[in-house]
Amino acid sequence: MPTDIKFNTVLAEYQDRMLDENERMASLSVSERIERRDEFLLSVGEEAAIFMNLLVKSSKAKSVLEIGTSYGYSTLWLAEAAKVNGGKVITLENNIDKVIYAKAKIAKAGLSKYVDFRTGDAIDSIKKAKETFDFILVDIWKKLYVDCLDAFYPKLNDGAWVLGDNMIFPPTTKNETLAYQKRIRELGTFESILVPFGSGIELSQHHLKS
Ligand SMILES: C[S@@+](CC[C@H](N)C(=O)[O-])C[C@H]1O[C@@H](n2cnc3c(N)ncnc32)[C@H](O)[C@@H]1O
Numbered sequence: 241m242p243t244d245i246k247f248n249t250v251l252a253e254y255q256d257r258m259l260d261e262n263e264r265m266a267s268l269s270v271s272e273r274i275e276r277r278d279e280f281l282l283s284v285g286e287e288a289a290i291f292m293n294l295l296v297k298s299s300k301a302k303s304v305l306e307i308g309t310s311y312g313y314s315t316l317w318l319a320e321a322a323k324v325n326g327g328k329v330i331t332l333e334n335n336i337d338k339v340i341y342a343k344a345k346i347a348k349a350g351l352s353k354y355v356d357f358r359t360g361d362a363i364d365s366i367k368k369a370k371e372t373f374d375f376i377l378v379d380i381w382k383k384l385y386v387d388c389l390d391a392f393y394p395k396l397n398d399g400a401w402v403l404g405d406n407m408i409f410p411p412t413t414k415n416e417t418l419a420y421q422k423r424i425r426e427l428g429t430f431e432s433i434l435v436p437f438g439s440g441i442e443l444s445q446h447h448l449k450s
């Protein structure tokens with residue numbers, strides 16, 4: 241676990257918000273949750289966040305792409321790893337209010353230098369990006385997963401890790417995440433496995449064909 245005081249202060253603030261949100265979400269119906277989804281962090285959760293943080297560090301990934309910033313919970317963990325590696329996180333989000341909130345948290349954690357916030361449609365941002373990537377978190381609305389994959393596929397470095405969240409939970413988006421799983425496995429350049437923690441992660445490593 242990172243020991244930096246500023247990181248841990250901000251992490252505790254997210255954890256408080258998460259506890260509060262979990263209670264509020266439990267009182268809503270499925271349709272109300274969908275309708276009000278922009279009020280919530282919708283984060284990958286602590287297990288997945290720690291896993292990603294460790295994977296970025298151990299793979300020494302420098303160029304990290306996060307597709308779906310939301311309020312910045314996963315960005316915090318990715319940015320801490322990018323700092324250790326001397327790298328950077330490019331994070332994509334189209335909701336300006338969420339980006340303002342996430343920027344403030346990342347600044348408070350002392351990690352602004354390691355995050356490049358790009359506001360707007362994620363698929364456009366991926367297509368416009370001049371960078372190539374060592375690590376990608378796919379955590380946007382699930383109907384966009386396959387389009388995201390097609391957009392970032394030509395920009396993957398050899399050995400790049402790609403993590404697709406929400407493969408198991410929520411069940412309401414199962415068809416969309418299954419389409420992503422099928423596509424990434426059929427491309428023929430990934431070793432890919434479903435890891436059943438957090439909301440279920442499709443963990444894939446890309447190997448350039450020689
Ligand atoms: C599940 S949340 C991301 C959670 C975040 N990764 C975390 O763990 O804290 C998905 C986010 O994708 C954003 N999003 C949905 N469609 C988008 C699009 N076309 N372009 C950019 N962002 C989008 C939503 O506003 C939402 O904040």
